[in-house]
Amino acid sequence: MATKSKEPLTGKELLKTVKENDSLSKRELAKECGYYTVGKEGQTRVNLAEFYDALLSAKGIQLEPEKGKDGRGREASYNVTVHKNGQIVIGSAYTEEMGLKPGDEFRIKLGYKHIHLVKLDENGDEE
Secondary structure (H helix, E strand, O other): OOOOOOOOOHHHHHHHHHOOOHHHHOOHHHHHHEEEEEEOOOOOEEEEHHHHHHHHHHOOOOOOOOOOOOOOOOOOOOOOOOOOOOOOOOOHHHHHHHOOOOOOEEEEEOOOOEEEEEOOOOOOOOO
């Protein structure tokens, strides 16, 4: 089983170390910043992907969407399944993203192999 040798640097500390060691190779730099594991036979494995992710994060660049607010780390997939009772549930991730509130009303328009939900205003007219 592989073990980490030291806690990887993050944030400003990571950026500072990278700047101070700009003469090192990518692998040497990642190892210097703690992004490696040591196997049970003593071999060192540098984790460049984790190192690059940490660098991007330290610079405030995020390539992956934020995790869900439910704490489970689930992301909206934009795919739903029809339940056994024939219902389709649209989760809170979608309604929050659209700024919908409880009580908002929609008109359902059926098309060929698709469904359109059209938001209605306070008078029942399409927005």
